[in-house]
Amino acid sequence: MRSETAPAIRLEDYQPPAYRIDKVHLDVRLDPQATMVTATLALAKAEGTADGTPLILDGDELVLTGLKLNGQDLPASAYEATAERLEISAPPATPFELTITTEINAEANTKLMGLYRSSGTFCTQCEAEGFRRITYFLDRPDVLAVYTTRLEALKTDCPVLLGNGNLVETGDAETPGHHYAVWHDPHPKPAYLFALVAGDLARHPDTFTTASGKMVELNIFVEHGKEGQCGWAMDSLKRSMRWDEEAFGREYDLDVFNIVAVSDFNMGAMENKGLNIFNDKYVLADPETATDQDYANIEAVIAHEYFHNWTGNRITCRDWFQLCLKEGLTVFRDQEFSADMRSRPVKRIADVRLLKSHQFPEDAGPLAHPVRPRVYHEINNFYTATVYEKGAEVVRMLKTLLGAQAFRAGLDLYFDRHDGEATTIEAFLACFEEAASTDLSQFALWYEQAGTPLVSVETRHDPDHETFTVSLSQEIPPVPGQKSSKPAVIPLRFGLIGPNGEDMDLTPADGSQASGDVLVLTKAQQDVTFRNVSSRPVLSLLRGFSAPIRLNQKLGSEDLLFLAAQDNDPFNRWQAVQTLAMQDLVRLSEATRRGEPGMPAQEVLEVFSAVMRDASLDDALKAQTLTLPSEADIAQEIGKDVDPDAIHAARQLMRRALARQLGMDLVPYVHAQTHNGAYSPDAEAAGKRALSNRALHYYAVSGAEDADQIVWDRFRTADNMTDRLAALTLLVHDHMAQEDVALEAYRTRHEKNSLAMDKWFMTQAMAPGSETLARVRVLMTHPLYDAGNPNRVRALLQSFATGNPTQFARSDGAGFKLIAESVLALDKRNPQVASRLLTSFRSWRALDPQRSALAESALLRISSCEDLSRDSRDIVDRTLQ
Ligand code: TRP
């Protein structure tokens, strides 16, 4: 026996709702085990609904304690209630009022969906389908209502009472010791944007004056004692608000914007109207506990949730198939914001690395799906890298194809036309078609087709006729459930670099070019010819990674070396160095596998030396360029019959060779003062630290006599988390003599700070070496391990499964076994966390036969479990199919 797969929900079955809910009044009496929720809904038949059509409301684990229609108790014969639904068999034909009372045990809610408690604070998470865990409702994004929320609680336990919108009233409640607050949100919204928070929290206040002169009150609420760690998040919020006005003409629309940080949260953060709720790791920062990467993430996530106010909240999704309408567009917006705040090329490289390391494998494996899926069993499993990251790339391509001006005009039209609506990708694209007078029907395939297109390129220079021809072709490799595919519209930013290193100014005769430097591939095969090309140029293609594709451009090493040294596009210069390293790493991996000793190619090592010495590169870009492709990246490039041990050995070999090659060049960076005076998280200072720590990463294995001492000193004397964690990672991952002492010192120093302790668990989980598995098992029994806290589970188990390829995919199967057991245990408590961990198996078929057989049996063991959650059932079924 095994649990049934949930029924398929299909895009083609979409039906508009039979009833409208115009107004919602919620009266919430908070109590840890027995919160009473009275929901008064103003309902009406939708246009076209026949009289007497039953009203079917969604529920999830609900207990109904009262039900009235127009103020009268409903007789039991008039309705049917289960934990999952409430059906009123024959509602009135004219508008009516339904009063529903439910009782909730927030303390027992371990799924962290609906109303739950985190460190004693009441909070909610309603996206995607959590509102139905609070009251019976038409819990779908195309039902928009105006909400008023009255919160009541014990004053001593919950001095802070927060809801969506503006605060309209507060006072003492009738019950002695209780008080209340009434919040009203004038903007109609779907239920997934509802939120409430009640607890004893500290407040970090500020204000913002909008472009039109309106003053907005800003607050960040955190646990007492953490007020001092909110400054960066607040600064990021104010910069986000200003940027959205300047870059997109979007102003904030309420009197107050509240952010609450909680320590138990399934995802990153949530854009509830006027009341964003955050995983505290995306709010809290100070130099002692947060790395530069943490600061950058906070800036990006604060911006992302704030930008949702327009792209997601003012204009929302008609149904969950349209998730990318808000997520892809909002990720694009937060990426652009970060690029403007920091270095644009550095940000682009970071985003592309993430896309290639997370989205590409998803798109190449059993969980592949289109940016807009057509079918799902569990919507929570579609908050994916494809919907978010590839979704953002699709918006970016639109901008590349239309040009900045037409793109902005299209977005303005979208905001104007669809404000206050729940809409679709078709409606979104229609705005750009109209604004730019263009046809986007072929472009729309990006939303429909799964899989990463592979673009092959060949070039021919004919010196006699002075022509240069670029032959392009595209195909999408087979994807589960997608038998064939059509050619996509692929914008390829390019340059033809002459022997002097300058870009040539050339236009092909045939109109295949969108603008000065973009070729547009629209057919399966296409030739583009440039004339008057006397000497052979080098083609720099896919500059800035202008499309989410794989490029098969068989550049000789001479051309690659030329691009690595000369490309005027910083992204492609970085890419050329990566490609050179990758080719050599693949070669070394395969040699290692055959037991043949290999040596890294000297010309590749010299490219890295040249990068190290290049004064024109800024520190952050230099640090990125000096980073070798990850083991997972190399595995992906190899694609099949993967042996993670051989890959690890090859990468370490290259790292050691580079350390010797870079030699004395490392010394000044290793000793560099990583900051002068007060610590600042800005991009320039962070770049300095990144480069210094990258140098240390090589120096540690350079064989220098003082290497161990220098790493240990960096750890001991670090006055910021970036440097301390970088050193700790070297001590632990390279198993240096001070490994245990350092871990102990770190633990003593940071024991009281759970975000800092997450890094302690993570560092140990990601250590290569066969003893790590046993260490992870011991850490699971550590007093600070908490299987109920998603951040802690991710720090230990997700890091092990996705960040430690040799140990997760151990050839004795013990890594798979650990994760399979953990998935089963977590699934009972929190299905979202369990199913996310389960996705770490997604590339199992690419492993060598012994390992893939072991992975398969771990998956079968999960699959044979009788009472799997819908979330995990869906992932395990698709992973095995
Ligand atoms: N809308 C959120 C975001 O991307 C995503 C999110 C937050 C979420 N919490 C969730 C999705 C819980 C599903 C379940 O900004």
Ligand code: ZN
């Ligand atoms: Zn989002």
